Amino acid sequence: MLVLGLESSCDDSAAALVTGDRVILAQVVVGQDEAHRPFGGIVPEIAARAHVERLPQLIRQVLDEAKAKPSDLDAIAATAGPGLIGGVMVALLAGKGLALAARKPLVAVNHLEGHALSPRLADASLDFPYLLLLLVSGGHCQLLEVRGVGQYRRLATTIDDAAGEAFDKAAKLLGLAYPGGPAIELLAREGDPRAVPLPRPLVGSGEPHFSFAGLKSAVQRAAASGAHRPADIAASFQQAVVDCLVDRTQRALAACDAPTLVVAGGVAANQQVRSALADLAQQNRRAFSVPPGWLCTDNAAMIAWAGAERFAAGLTDPLDVPARARWPLDADADKVRGAGVKA
Ligand code: KG4
Numbered sequence: 350m351l352v353l354g355l356e357s358s359c360d361d362s363a364a365a366l367v368t369g370d371r372v373i374l375a376q377v378v379v380g381q382d383e384a385h386r387p388f389g390g391i392v393p394e395i396a397a398r399a400h401v402e403r404l405p406q407l408i409r410q411v412l413d414e415a416k417a418k419p420s421d422l423d424a425i426a427a428t429a430g431p432g433l434i435g436g437v438m439v440a441l442l443a444g445k446g447l448a449l450a451a452r453k454p455l456v457a458v459n460h461l462e463g464h465a466l467s468p469r470l471a472d473a474s475l476d477f478p479y480l481l482l483l484l485v486s487g488g489h490c491q492l493l494e495v496r497g498v499g500q501y502r503r504l505a506t507t508i509d510d511a512a513g514e515a516f517d518k519a520a521k522l523l524g525l526a527y528p529g530g531p532a533i534e535l536l537a538r539e540g541d542p543r544a545v546p547l548p549r550p551l552v553g554s555g556e557p558h559f560s561f562a563g564l565k566s567a568v569q570r571a572a573a574s575g576a577h578r579p580a581d582i583a584a585s586f587q588q589a590v591v592d593c594l595v596d597r598t599q600r601a602l603a604a605c606d607a608p609t610l611v612v613a614g615g616v617a618a619n620q621q622v623r624s625a626l627a628d629l630a631q632q633n634r635r636a637f638s639v640p641p642g643w644l645c646t647d648n649a650a651m652i653a654w655a656g657a658e659r660f661a662a663g664l665t666d667p668l669d670v671p672a673r674a675r676w677p678l679d680a681d682a683d684k685v686r687g688a689g690v691k692a
């Protein structure tokens with residue numbers, strides 16, 4: 350089985366060719382950090398225009414690299430949401446065009462399902478169900494039960510910022526370049542994680558959710574005080590995020606007999622996050638799986654793989670499938686979410 354994956358839901362334009370037996374024949378990711386840097390965050394309009402310019406060439410590039418033609422594909426998988434809607438439409442419409450021209454099935458992939466299934470692309474031994482998935486990205490921070498393709502139960506989410514969003518905001522407060530996660534991780538190496546006292550919102554609380562807004566405000570105060578080295582603030586902030594992720598995940602692990610702890614999403618590229626969660630799994634005698642860092646941040650290999658999994662399960666989509674800015678993995682949890690709880 351050969352699947353083309355397309356991704357443009359945020360600020361990375363990406364294309365990849367992946368086989369049903371987990372071989373990535375070709376993949377390319379082109380970021381837009383330079384274009385957004387002057388604004389200190391992603392400008393949706395600029396992102397969408399850049400995807401329009403770049404994505405077609407990336408599709409040609411991966412097909413050429415793998416010596417494949419559109420007629421060789423079994424399916425075309427494109428992210429159809431959630432994300433910045435102008436960008437989402439680019440990959441989805443490119444995928445529809447190819448599906449139409451080559452008369453191939455289209456798979457509209459939920460970007461979050463791309464992250465959720467990415468550990469199975471890297472780890473052939475990771476079977477369903479996997480309980481528990483910690484999905485930590487720029488837009489989401491959730492604990493999920495993954496029972497199979499398309500089968501997700503959300504156990505926890507953030508009541509304010511996502512973990513990656515917290516990294517990005519803290520980085521901005523420290524005058525670091527976007528994206529903030531890698532910049533904070535780099536600076537934190539020169540700092541002392543115990544130097545700056547910062548809060549751990551909701552740690553030890555009986556409720557399952559995450560919160561990072563208070564941490565961001567504390568970073569703002571620490572930076573404004575002038576009393577601390579930026580590297581110490583970065584290291585202390587990173588440690589506080591890790592402590593929050595570990596505490597909330599420990600709470601969820603204690604409440605279920607999950608055999609495996611799985612982590613995915615951009616923040617899972619962080620070495621401190623990876624090693625703290627690996628330790629947590631070991632302490633709880635659970636198996637642990639996390640994809641390599643390049644598969645944690647946005648890419649099209651995970652979209653192609655999610656497309657391959659959905660195609661194998663008989664899940665394809667009509668050409669009128671919509672692009673969606675919002676698209677929760679667990680729609681039921683989304684319906685009953687409390688005030689202020691993010692999908
Ligand atoms: O999964 P992703 O690439 O895009 C979304 O779907 O959101 O995640 C991007 C987020 C950004 O907030 C970025 O700062 C964060 O992941 N990130 C990291 C690291 N690399 C990316 N956060 C902490 N440490 C990193 N090394």
Ligand code: ZN
Nearest residue numbers: 460464486647
């Ligand atoms: Zn993502």
